[in-house]
Amino acid sequence: AQKITQTQPGMFVQEKEAVTLDCTYDTSDPSYGLFWYKQPSSGEMIFLIYQGSYDQQNATEGRYSLNFQKARKSANLVISASQLGDSAMYFCAMRDTSGGYNKLIFGAGTRLAVHP
């Protein structure tokens, strides 16, 4: 069965520093996609970044980059130059294609606190 694991319940970082949020996954499907979402205290889910299993390069979106290590089945999110507004819950998710349909399965999340 496909599974997402986020082992860090909470992290903190100093403002302007970089931080890495860990995500490992398990799948037997050769074609898959990995996502990161941000959930601020207001509750909405904000899409940050996507990595396809066949993508040759690591995905980047502004200050967000995805450290994709396929052999290790890890897809860590790197946030550079942290800002106070980055304090939020972060979820790693994987596209699940079992049954022929695309669904998202989520990890338990990591709560990031950015300190001034």
Added chain:
Amino acid sequence: NAGVTQTPKFQVLKTGQSMTLQCAQDMNHEYMSWYRQDPGMGLRLIHYSVGAGITDQGEVPNGYNVSRSTTEDFPLRLLSAAPSQTSVYFCASRIAEGGNYGYTFGSGTRLTVV
């Protein structure tokens, strides 16, 4: 575009009551899903739909019903509310193919069952 609209934003139910959580999207997305979010457990899939008239169960479907009569709407029905259904519910949608397959989420419905 309004994106994905969920109503209500907050609801309190008594045990045994029924209700429908509404979800509508105006992006002509084929795929729609309902998730529940509980502390320490991330989001878990309740039901999903790949188009009008087609629905299927997710990870935690018990106690919930769905139907998809139009592309735009995907309501979630609680048949007989239980305290274990106290949670935050998210509706999400995406196009069937193309792009980065990213889901667009609604703002959530916070449900309390007493």
